[in-house]
Amino acid sequence: MHETPILRVENLCKQYGTGCQECQDKERNSVEKNYCKSCGTVFAVRDISLDLYRGEILGIVGESGSGKSTMMQCLYFDTDITSGAAYINRPGKENENVFELSSQQKRMIRNHDYGMVYQNPVHGLKMNFSSIGNIAEKLIAAGNRNVSDMEATGKRLLTNVHIPLHRMKEEPEKFSGGMQQRVQIAKALSNNPPILFLDEVTTGLDLSVQANVLDLIKKIQRELQISMIVVSHDLAVIRMLADRTIVMLNGEIIEEGLTDQVLEDPQHAYTQQLVYSLL
């Protein structure tokens, strides 16, 4: 019997624009790449289906504009979807399409089931709160009230991501990019989410800092067995982190498989180009 995925996404679509007769009608086909030449609608995510299993890292790779971030924003309820479904394997709620829930229920999922680490820490952190205050904010949102417990959890998480505790009262705006990302990761982990989304988390960091953050993510995944979706335009990041990989182009999945298999024997011409560029 197959294992049940912790997250199942079915036929997810997100378009910017209302569409027109030309782009709805396959015969007339006015869509070039992901863009309708006739009405200007962008089909950012087109019919994406995927499964995420317990304890695995699923990598999503693709060039700029391929729809990776939009897909993550849809899954994390940062943006409304056009159509599709997502199911989280929660006791008694396995068949609940989370996109159809109320905003309060979606907030509960964000507070209890999901963590998110954005490319830009400004989106994940309150830059003018202390670092430990950022973690407390997330713990309070998840229903914690005991101040001593929250402080102990905050210290443990900051230590795990190598932020020295004598700096825990400092605001992230005073930290380097790599430190900000580590505080963001600590905050995202504070509610013990079974599912963590990471969107281009090392883009813009120096190579050595990138390596530290990637090592940290790998360590967290090994120790906590969290399921992760990692989005990157950088195949080297995906190679280091992901068990399985999905390749996106123009809003669509064009190839998927075990990461080793996709990298060793790419089938689609675009994936071949990506892989060969690393040689």
Ligand SMILES: Nc1ncnc2c1ncn2[C@@H]1O[C@H](COP(=O)(O)OP(=O)(O)OP(=O)(O)O)[C@@H](O)[C@H]1O
């Ligand atoms: N608010 C918006 N309005 C219109 N089009 C948008 C909007 N946000 C994104 N898009 C378009 O959706 C498509 C997918 O963008 P998205 O940012 O998801 O790609 P990406 O693969 O994450 O690229 P990058 O790595 O550069 O962020 C692009 O064509 C983009 O221009």
